[in-house]
Amino acid sequence: MDYIPFPQISPEIFTLTLGDFSFSLRWYALAYIAGLLIGWRMVMGLMKRPALWGGEAPVAPGKIEDLLSWIILGVILGGRLGFVLFYQPGFYLSNPGEILKIWEGGMSFHGGFLGVVAGAWAWAARQGVAPLKIADALALAAPVGLFFGRIANFINAELWGRPTDLPWGVAFPGAGQDCFGVTGICARHPSQLYEAVLEGLLLGAVLLWGIYRRGWLQLPGRSLGVFLAGYGAARFFVEFFREADAQFITAENLRGAVLAGMSMGQLLSLPMIFAGLYFILRARSRAA
Template sequence: MTYLHDIDPIALHLGPVQVHWYGVMYMLGFIAAWMLGRRRIRAGRLPGIDEQAFGDLLFYAMLGVVLGGRIGYILFYAFGDFLKNPLMLVRIWEGGMSFHGGLLGVMAGVWFWCRRRRVHFMDAMDFVAPLVPLGLGFGRIGNWIGGELWGKPTGGSWGVIFPRSLPDPYLHMPMQQLRELHAKGALDVFARHPSQLYQAMLEGVVMASVLWWYSSRPRPRYAVGGMFALLYGLFRFLVEFVRMPDEQIGYIAWGWLTEGQLLSVPLIVLGVFWLWLSRRQPTLQPAPQAS
């Protein structure tokens, strides 16, 4: 059975101001990171750091996500469009954020915070890693609501029909007409994998569960960060097989390798390296804060 994607990307209309679901999902991700981070701080997972210092860390990480994610998207996926329209850099509400760019931005923000606080960079990265997956999951739900980053055709009688992915003349038809055609089964041939929901499950629910469990007991330095990099790299690489490549880039090689897969390979390698490196690293012991 197919589903016609028919969701308004605008969450609220406040006069001339429109609040997009995409932005709401980012806010939920930051709130989740704040709540989980406070819990880890109180459990002493980053000794010597109180909630105020954690607030500073989260601020720099959030700044890194937004700036790195947007700049990374421009550099990796839409540099040609940026040269034609530089203002697209600030139109974050329209979508278009790169995880890999966001990760580099977070690492830069964490590094800056660590220099000021004299904390080992990897201790902070290991602390932050379990806070990230829920935000990734919310972000993918934002992609789903926005009807972007859809998957490949299912080739069957199931899947999701994304209006923006339809060919002419369907692409410019009003939604009411598309609903009527869908009710007749005329659009079933265009059904696609809801790859956004696959990623929300893997990058959000599964990664959050595994990393929270894995970090619930003291681990050697590099271990939690390595597990994060490995899991994300593997999950992203696999989902790309059922996700459409970016239209302006297409496949890079062999008729299947995508930009997302190419950018995920270094993460897989880094994750394996950090996990290997963790075998001879010290283990940071929790120092719970007094209530």
């Protein structure tokens, strides 16, 4: 079987040790930091371009720094609670002290997304700003964080795909040695990279084009709708190639389906697709 050996990249960029104190900067943490900071600058850039909004920008660029604090809180709390509730509720109900151990991993995009929605909505209400306009701006920033996050997933050798005999399959460490009933090196779809391209690069390019070339910000909800539908569709598609979470796999259910043959990721993505289509149609009808 042809395959690509997993590159020897340490999940830790560097480690500082001072006596009994030790600090490590991991690629996953850097992905969050880079995504948030670049996204913040992108949203500020939109607020400096009133013409993109068809007149006055929703808020002054300087106020976006305050919004960033709410977004960070929403990402962390929502991402962690989403993982706890959607993926391992039984374990965390039995071990509530483990919920706070974010440094050990376990974040959910769908939970983080709900956390960002709640944080941005609360901030917009305090500022007296139309929430849909803020959501449209954040929609442009989200693919940046998704791209960096999926690259970090790949570096961490986690959330890999199903076994494949395609030549670009990757032999991830710890991914098992039994492929297609044959004992040996098991090559798998690099589904993290599929998601980085679809959810990050492609979706981000579409939103950049729509906002800067097609005036989508002048139609409140349009950019949000494209992001929701685009992410939901991309995630739903990639789930066919992504290995299901171990807690959902049984001898009778090797694909880890949780409802109607769908994985948890697909199940959580369906509402995003429908919500996205609603906002797109809503924006189009109000523009007519």
